[in-house]
Amino acid sequence: MAKGGVRHIVTIDDYFPCSVTGGPIFSRSSEPTELWVMILEKAYAKLHGSYYTLRGGFALEVLMDLTGAPGECFYTDDATYRRAVADGEMFDQLVKRFKKGFILSATCPGEEMWAIKN
Secondary structure (H helix, E strand, O other), X not given: OEEOOEEOOOOOOOOOOEOOOOOEOOOOOOOOOOOHHHHHHHHHHHHHOOHHHHOOXXXXXXXXXXXOXXXXXXXXXXXXXXXXXXXXXXXXXXXXXXXXXXXOOOOOOOOOOOOOOO
């Protein structure tokens, strides 16, 4: 696993945080017999200090850490982005990246409980 472009070996135990009523508190797979999602998340949380430090991040940051590949972010409130969407250029760029095998993701505003409020 990598953090900031530096590879790390992360050792974890086989205990996962669960709710009082049962079941994992954080991530889970759609297949109840698969543990890889929880194992990957636990290792990533350990690398970053805790599960709670992962809340509110961008998928781009996680993908860059896990793959070591570069990433690019487009902000929808940017005027250049809005023009590229309006004229179809953004869609064309995404299709080209997809055909080259790039990993694509989208993030939308969510919980802001960790944001610093002025």
